[in-house]
Amino acid sequence: MRVTHLSLGDFRNYGAAELPLAVGPNLLIGRNGQGKTNLVEAIAYFATLRSHRVTGDAALIRSGHESAVARMRVRAGEREVLLDLQINQGRANKAQVNRNSVRPRELTRWFSAVAFAPEDLIIVRGEPSGRRRFLDDALLARHPIASGALTDYERVVRQRTSLLKSARARGSAALSTLSVWDDQLVEYGVQIMLARRELVRDLSGPLQDRYRSLVGSDHSPALSMSESVADAIDAAHVSRETFDTHAAASVSRETLATQFRKALSAVQSREFERGVTLVGPHRDDLLLSLNHLPVKGYASHGESWSFALSLKLALAELLRSESTAGDPVIILDDVFAELDASRRASLMAAVSDYEQVIVTAAVEGDVPNDVEWNRMRISAGTVTPMTGASDESADTSERAE
Structure with a gap:
């Protein structure tokens, strides 16, 4: 199982965001406070219908707005499904699977993820x-x-x-x-x-x-x-x-x-x-x-x-x-900075054979460098693919989101 694309509207600090994701290891890199964790928070929400950071949904909605929208394309084998979620302020959330309305809890039948964060x-x-x-x-x-x-x-x-x-x-x-x-x-x-x-x-x-x-x-x-x-x-x-x-x-x-x-x-x-x-x-x-x-x-x-x-x-x-639908998506949010080199290598080895791994980091030097990452730069709520050599211009003094 893997996420092929995530779209956000008025979610956390994102007025709008488009995040394409690849098979294998994906790295979201950027200084603290730019929105890396917000992206993986949205992905993980589809698996549990709650945030790993806050107890309620209100904080997920962009300030000054009544609702947030998250849309995710998920592929399991040859099958692709479109999951839609509208998180509402003061009223029930709404959900769709392939444009058909369902109860929000039905989304968890279509997507599985295991996330780890400092929290x-x-x-x-x-x-x-x-x-x-x-x-x-x-x-x-x-x-x-x-x-x-x-x-x-x-x-x-x-x-x-x-x-x-x-x-x-x-x-x-x-x-x-x-x-x-x-x-x-x-x-x-x-x-x-x-x-x-x-x-x-x-x-x-x-x-x-x-x-x-x-x-x-x-x-x-x-x-x-x-x-x-x-x-x-x-x-x-x-x-x-x-x-x-x-x-x-x-x-x-x-x-x-x-x-x-x-x-x-x-x-x-x-x-x-x-x-x-x-x-x-x-x-x-x-x-x-x-x-x-x-x-x-x-x-x-x-x-x-x-x-x-x-x-x-x-x-x-x-x-x-x-599971008959394949591996759960592995999400590692700002984890490698807390580990020494040996445990970083051991952790990457433990997840390397999962179909999709999504990692966030403030400093690219914190993650193993012998991995063929699909890199995305996150800056001020903007997602930019990194196609060239690794970019280590992130401020190394800022490691926590």
Whole structure:
């Protein structure tokens, strides 16, 4: 799979932009603040329907405008598809596939990408919400149909939490419909939990392989889940040391649903007191370890970078092994500047056989020079192909977008 062309209108700093892309490695080069990251942000948005930089869509729309438009041609084998997206201020977004109107979430069925940016360090160093976001974006990439369960689950949590808050003010009589929301919370929550368990299980092997190839040694990187359902039931408590990813992924839906209901019963009084839904996938965490120690708080800066990169590369490998549409597009946004020469070479070697790789850099000297790049110069929101010898005139003092 590859992107052949991206068109933007009123997206971020672009009034209009046309970006042709080639098979193989593509390099977007330019000083900071010129719009490199905005281009790859638009491409990655088609895969997840959200930005890797901000939580809402408003920042994607050019200042003073009501909407932004992104149009992308994608080729998978001999088939080409045109994807259109209109991001609107204060109203629902709109989407098209080959000029036919569809729900925006349908776009994720047609395009797959794995992006890595400095912001992704939040996966290993940040709060659980960042790791949950990684899990859910990975689920969408692996099973686009999961968007329905994720959306429905978020809706149920909002409604159920609103009911709990109302009950604090009006008394327990307001909880007469709580069982209805409990049923839906369990239904959608179990789907998400099982899909996450399978994902963690299937990423574990590729993560170890990618980390070893990137770093040159085996530091035993590992993944497991910390689940609020299990934590709410003493008899079924799952700790970091005892969680078996293979066994957890094979638990039946019925068994997990029963555990979920027991957990809801166990925390019922606390939920009523606090007006908060206390158990479910929205309270879970992905546990990351290196040499049997938590990455957060123990790993060095370099180890944290390597772990986060390896996790994204593991996801790309998993998607590639399962897809009939070809490789996911690999996006590396301002990554090479943070790596030493050895890890730059290892990273490029790890992605070199993907059908398309898109790299951004402020300084061309930061990327491997033994690669036949399709180069684009980005300057003040203008995209210019670079057909001559490599141009290293970018200000070397400015490396971050």
